[in-house]
Amino acid sequence: MEWDVQVFALAAVAVAFAGVSKGGFGSGAAFASAAILALVMPPGQALGIMLPLLMLIDLATLRPYWRRWDWAAGRLLILGALPGVALGVGLWQVANDDVIRFLIGAIALAFVAWRLAEARGLIRPSLRRLGPGWGLAAGLTAGFTSFVSHAGGPPAAVYLLSGQTDKTTFQATTVLVFWIINIAKAVPYGVLGIFTAETLTANVVLAPFALFGAWAGVKAHFLVPERTFFLLTYLLLSITGAKLIWDALA
Numbered sequence: 001m002e003w004d005v006q007v008f009a010l011a012a013v014a015v016a017f018a019g020v021s022k023g024g025f026g027s028g029a030a031f032a033s034a035a036i037l038a039l040v041m042p043p044g045q046a047l048g049i050m051l052p053l054l055m056l057i058d059l060a061t062l063r064p065y066w067r068r069w070d071w072a073a074g075r076l077l078i079l080g081a082l083p084g085v086a087l088g089v090g091l092w093q094v095a096n097d098d099v100i101r102f103l104i105g106a107i108a109l110a111f112v113a114w115r116l117a118e119a120r121g122l123i124r125p126s127l128r129r130l131g132p133g134w135g136l137a138a139g140l141t142a143g144f145t146s147f148v149s150h151a152g153g154p155p156a157a158v159y160l161l162s163g164q165t166d167k168t169t170f171q172a173t174t175v176l177v178f179w180i181i182n183i184a185k186a187v188p189y190g191v192l193g194i195f196t197a198e199t200l201t202a203n204v205v206l207a208p209f210a211l212f213g214a215w216a217g218v219k220a221h222f223l224v225p226e227r228t229f230f231l232l233t234y235l236l237l238s239i240t241g242a243k244l245i246w247d248a249l250a
Helices: 005-024 032-037 043-065 071-094 097-119 132-149 153-160 167-191 197-221 226-249
Strands: none
Touching (some): 005 032, 005 167, 005 197, 032 043, 032 097, 032 226, 043 097, 043 167, 043 197, 097 132, 097 153, 097 226, 132 153, 132 167, 153 167
16 A cells, blocks of 8 residues: 555554553553554554564563563463464464454454443452463463454453552553563564565654654553543544444445
């Protein structure tokens, strides 16, 4: 596709938004960036552009949260995520662009529905940490959804937030977990041709926006209420999710 001024501006904002989310708010909403890009380009290209930038953001945010994670919980999520990534590879080999658009859109709307249900008290986080089996299952789901839409944050959050994990431990653990998951995704992305010369060129151009977003996210983690950030996220995901499903079915 051609990169005009509007597409570049949209990509720059989307990438910066991913940096803010991963740098300060637990990675859960970072996949909105891939959903936004999938509105104006093939979903495979959107995912291929975002993965190296997400990996760059991972590196930029590791140091501020170094060793502040919950390793026991993170290890379970990582162990579960690796076969989840393999499932994503299997789906990718048989799915077309419209299937991926539909999945990205459905995951976006499911994320909004889950958070609204939490806000209304229909879903309550467990007061005790869920068992190891739940951690592996959450990791499996996170690995799969991360591969097909960079949307591994919500299932990981369900597990991590059980037992009332504090905000910084939660944030640090998601940084660690998705740093490793994204590394695991990179090899199959290359083999499947999701990375191209065009996506790598876009990475070079958009990298400063990713780093700026990561820096802003770390600062915002200590300054900005989560409610304000996620209200904007819900609106973006509702619009983009519905549009992607419409385009896939049309």
